[in-house]
Amino acid sequence: MKLQLETLYKNRENVHEHFLQDVLDGLNQNPKHLQSKYFYDKKGDALFQDIMAMPEYYVTRCEMDIFQNKTKDLATEILADGSAFDLIELGAGDASKSLHLLKYLQKTGAKFTYMPIDISGNILEVLHQKLQSHIPNLDIRLLEGDYFEMLQKASKVSSRRKAVLFLGSNIGNMELSEASDFCFELRKNLNKNDIALIGFDLKKDPHTILNAYNDPKGITASFNLNLLERINRELDGRFDLDKFEHFQNYDPLSGACRSYLVSLENQKVNIGIHSIDFKKDEVIYMEVSQKFSVEDIQNLSVSNGFKLNKTIMDSKKWFADAIWTA
Ligand code: AVJ
Numbered sequence: 503m504k505l506q507l508e509t510l511y512k513n514r515e516n517v518h519e520h521f522l523q524d525v526l527d528g529l530n531q532n533p534k535h536l537q538s539k540y541f542y543d544k545k546g547d548a549l550f551q552d553i554m555a556m557p558e559y560y561v562t563r564c565e566m567d568i569f570q571n572k573t574k575d576l577a578t579e580i581l582a583d584g585s586a587f588d589l590i591e592l593g594a595g596d597a598s599k600s601l602h603l604l605k606y607l608q609k610t611g612a613k614f615t616y617m618p619i620d621i622s623g624n625i626l627e628v629l630h631q632k633l634q635s636h637i638p639n640l641d642i643r644l645l646e647g648d649y650f651e652m653l654q655k656a657s658k659v660s661s662r663r664k665a666v667l668f669l670g671s672n673i674g675n676m677e678l679s680e681a682s683d684f685c686f687e688l689r690k691n692l693n694k695n696d697i698a699l700i701g702f703d704l705k706k707d708p709h710t711i712l713n714a715y716n717d718p719k720g721i722t723a724s725f726n727l728n729l730l731e732r733i734n735r736e737l738d739g740r741f742d743l744d745k746f747e748h749f750q751n752y753d754p755l756s757g758a759c760r761s762y763l764v765s766l767e768n769q770k771v772n773i774g775i776h777s778i779d780f781k782k783d784e785v786i787y788m789e790v791s792q793k794f795s796v797e798d799i800q801n802l803s804v805s806n807g808f809k810l811n812k813t814i815m816d817s818k819k820w821f822a823d824a825i826w827t828a
Contacts, residue, residue, distance in 0.1 A: 522737050522774070529778045529786070536729055538675050538789035542622050543732050549725040551596075556721060558713045561671055562599075564821035565701050569599040572814050573606045579812055579825045580665045580697060586613040587663040590656055592649045593672045594618030597629050600667060604637055615641040615660070619652040653691045664696040669823070671703040674792040678756075681792065685806035692828035698808065702794045702822045704815075708754040711793060715759055716750040723748035726761055726788050739773040749785065757793035762786060799824050 521540060528535040542550065554562040569576065580589070580603075589607070591600055597618060604616055616633075620626050623646045633640055643659070645652040653666070666688065673681050688698060705711075715722055726748050733739035745766050752759040765780035794802075796813060799822060803810045808826035815822050 518736065525733055525737060525773065526776055529773075534778075534780075534784065534786040536786055536788055539621060540732065541725060541729055541789075542625070543728075543736075544624055546725065546728050546732070547622060547625055549721065549728055552721050553717075553725060556714075556717050556719075558717050560710070560714055560818075560820060561703050564703075564816040564818060565669060565671075565823065566599055567816040567818075568814055568821065568823050569602040571817070573602050575812070575814050576603055576699070576823065576825075577606050577610065580607070580699070581610065581612055582663070582695070582697065584612075585663050587665055588615050588617055588656060588660050589665050589667065590617045590619065590653065591667040591669070592619050592653070593668065593670070594620045594629060595622075595625055595670070596632065599669055601632075601636060604633075604640060608637055608640060615643055615662075617643045617645055617656050619645040619647065619649060619656075621646070621648065650687055650691065653688075657691065664692060666692070666696070666698045668698065669701040671701050671791065671821070673700055674703055674794075675789060676792070677790060678792065682802060682806060685802055685808070689807045689828055694828055696828045697811075698826045698828070700824050700826065702799050702824060703791070704820055704822055705754065705757050705793045705795050706820055708752050710820075711759055712750065712752040715752070715761060715791060720748070722750070722761070726763055729788065730763070733773060737773050739771065741771050742769075745769055746786075752793075757795070757798070759791040759793060761788045761791075763788060794822075796822065 524537055524540070528537060553559050591597065594600070607614060618626065618629060626644045626646055630644060633642055645655060673684065676684055692698070727743050727746065730739070730741040730743060730746060734741055746763040747766055749762045749764050750759070762785040765782060765784045767782050769780045771778050771780065799813065800810055803824065803826045808828060811825045811827050813822050813824045
């Protein structure tokens, strides 16, 4: 296996500075806000694994159903005219879904390089090990960093046709306007006939959705609270975790499923030399997990210059992988 690790973050100091600045900016806003991209440190990665194993969290299983049972449909779209290509995965994580696609593509004899991009170097290491044992002859190039910076990097090192995967309803973690901006930016980074394959969690029974983010064991709560712990660990924060409580909400009209941490009392929290005031019942808005209708998906593609090729759903029709052509 050929392997190269590209990273923007050779300089760890730099990462730390960004994290601190984003945290302070977010907590000085009204309403207070923390960015969910910071959930994924080592402990956050592990907690997300626990979330995916919960019976209530259907999202991963539904998309897995597509990747296991509709692999051929996915591959046909990606192989397109049969020319060599780069298969770029944004936010690859442990790539447990794409593994099925990679194996299938490998078997067809297709000529391609797999380029997983993830913000977590830690998870890329795990992924590297896994790919080595599962698909020995896979051409792979790991890219650690932000999506578009790494997408541009990918374009610099190769001029082949691109197929970009953005799975797992990761697009749902953006506000709708941000998701649209993201699609526009993605389109700008692609050439005509390149492909985007994007995973969307679909609007469905509101109870089913709320339960997936409001589990009785409190795993999702720990996942949220871990960001405060991370601030304590990495930024010399003094959050008392017992003084914040997870609150989840799903609005079936907008499709927004949002998580918050509620301050249980008036309190002042120090972060290094800085200090932030919280009123009792004041919330920190943590994350949106946006749900889409098939029509929402169509609008998103067309309004950002893509052609909607095909939408592939799981057997329950709870999740959709949309394939767009630039
Ligand atoms: C990683 C974005 C797919 O929003 O469903 C799971 C993250 N947050 N439970 C999602 C998450 C709380 C997850 N994604």
